[in-house]
Amino acid sequence: xxxxxxxxxVLTPTTIALGNFDGIHRGHxxxxxxxxxxxxxxxxxxxxxxxxxxxxxxxxxxxxxxHNLLTPLPEKISYLESLGLEQLVLLPFDQEMAALTPADFVxxxxxxxxxxVQVSVGxxxxxxxxxxxxxxxxxxxxxxxQVQAQIIPLQNLIIPPNLEPHDDPHSSNHEYPRIxxxxxxxxxxLGNIRTANLLLGRAYTLTGIVIQGQQIGRTxxxxxxxxxxxPEKFLPKYGVYAVIVVLEDQRLPGxxxxxxxxxxxxxxxxxxxxxxxxxxxxxxxxLNWQGDLYGKTLTVEIQAFLRPEQKFPSLEALKxxxxxxxxxxxxxxxxxxxSI
Numbered sequence: 386x387x388x389x390x391x392x393x394x395v396l397t398p399t400t401i402a403l404g405n406f407d408g409i410h411r412g413h414x415x416x417x418x419x420x421x422x423x424x425x426x427x428x429x430x431x432x433x434x435x436x437x438x439x440x441x442x443x444x445x446x447x448x449x450x451x452h453n454l455l456t457p458l459p460e461k462i463s464y465l466e467s468l469g470l471e472q473l474v475l476l477p478f479d480q481e482m483a484a485l486t487p488a489d490f491v492x493x494x495x496x497x498x499x500x501x502v503q504v505s506v507g508x509x510x511x512x513x514x515x516x517x518x519x520x521x522x523x524x525x526x527x528x529x530x531q532v533q534a535q536i537i538p539l540q541n542l543i544i545p546p547n548l549e550p551h552d553d554p555h556s557s558n559h560e561y562p563r564i565x566x567x568x569x570x571x572x573x574x575l576g577n578i579r580t581a582n583l584l585l586g587r588a589y590t591l592t593g594i595v596i597q598g599q600q601i602g603r604t605x606x607x608x609x610x611x612x613x614x615x616p617e618k619f620l621p622k623y624g625v626y627a628v629i630v631v632l633e634d635q636r637l638p639g640x641x642x643x644x645x646x647x648x649x650x651x652x653x654x655x656x657x658x659x660x661x662x663x664x665x666x667x668x669x670x671x672l673n674w675q676g677d678l679y680g681k682t683l684t685v686e687i688q689a690f691l692r693p694e695q696k697f698p699s700l701e702a703l704k705x706x707x708x709x710x711x712x713x714x715x716x717x718x719x720x721x722x723x724s725i
Contacts (some may be wrong), residue, residue: 387472390440397500399435403523405566406438408455409464410508411586412540412564417468419505420586426533426610427502433471437499437525442477450719453619455566459594460618474499476552486685487518491526503533509565510536516694536549540564542584547638576622576690588686590631591618591641591667595678607707609668610678612685613707620665621687623694625645627714631684639671640707640714647696671709672715689717 389395402420406413420434445452454463465473476482477493485493490513495501502627504666512518518526520536527534536648542564562568572581573589582588591614598611614620623644630637645668669685691713697703 386462386465386470388475389472390475391479391496392474392476392494393490395435395499396433398427398432398471398502399499400432400503401422401495401499401504402436402470403495403504403506403512404438404444406436406456406461406587407442408566408569408718409461409570410564410566410584411542412537412585414468414635415537416505416507417465417470418686419537421469424503424533429666432502432503434469435472435474435499436465437474437476439478441478443478443483443716446478451617453621454617455569455589457615457617459615460590477562484514487513487522488526489513489529490518491523491532494566495527496530496532497545501527501532503535505535505537507537508539511641546668568696570619573619573621576624578621578626578687581621582687588688589621590684590686591620592682592684595681595683597679598666600651607670607704607711610683612667612669612683614667616694620667622690623665625691625710626687627689627717628669629688629718630671630685631686632678632681637671637674638718639669639685640691640692640710641669643667644694670711672711685698688721691717704720 386395388541400420400423402413402417404413404416406416409417417436422438423432423434440450440458442454462473470632495504502625504523506520506523508520510520510523512523524534542562562580562584569581569584572578572584578589580628591612593614595610596613598609618645625639626641628639628641630639645666646664650671667685669683691710697706
């Protein structure tokens with residue numbers, strides 16, 4: 386898959402999936418599938434399946450502040466490649482792009498630059514200056530340029546009873562939550578991992594390089610891999626999780642802690658205001674496994690939330706709890722069908 390930020394190098398004509406696609410959840414999958422399942426006319430024109438998104442995220446451009454992402458760009462590229470898309474076009478979101486009217490965006494970007502023959506969007510898609518254009522506007526404007534347009538309806542998900550509390554302000558029906566990036570963030574913040582994973586259509590993952598840590602886990606008999614996660618990656622609720630760790634071609638059961646390590650001395654940094662703040666850490670202990678992980682890249686598939694982060698009165702108490710966490714993680718992973 387080609388990754389393109391210069392419109393002059395785009396392969397044309399195109400069948401386009403258009404949107405922000407943070408998380409690339411079940412609803413996004415349907416928008417992308419429409420671009421992959423080309424119409425007969427698109428096939429005859431040898432159109433290239435293309436995902437078009439904005440970089441940086443428009444919210445980051447307008448706020449001037451970093452926007453934590455469910456799928457940072459490297460992660461997004463890796464997942465989109467697995468879907469079979471031919472190219473990813475990153476539209477530079479700057480003042481010029483933000484000033485385009487909906488009509489100008491369709492004509493200048495979709496028609497003139499990308500030579501779109503078909504385009505798919507989600508039903509809640511907005512575009513153009515001040516987000517003035519909606520999905521119906523896009524369809525109308527596209528048709529005027531002889532471009533096929535498909536609007537993918539918003540998707541709700543049936544949650545199995547008693548799975549997790551899923552009171553979600555981003556959904557109009559709490560029994561059937563809306564599949565959206567906002568809902569996924571909401572459930573990750575609450576530690577509702579199984580619900581978040583159902584909305585995504587796969588396990589929420591954290592990917593990072595193993596770096597040198599404080600090595601306290603090793604002294605307690607539970608060596609941990611300290612992961613360097615991209616700073617823009619959205620982290621779930623601080624606490625302990627049952628996870629599957631992907632190491633090269635291996636899938637290894639483990640337990641993960643996300644947070645500030647309140648029992649031990651936490652790493653700190655200076656923020657933009659000159660104040661010290663804790664840097665959240667991501668530490669993974671692999672169950673029944675030994676080996677050197679330094680410098681290796683791990684992908685952690687989060688399967689279940691075990692408990693919130695807490696401060697223990699002693700390292701001995703922490704050691705006892707880690708042992709319990711490891712046992713609980715093993716039981717949960719066995720129930721989920723992951724081999725131990």
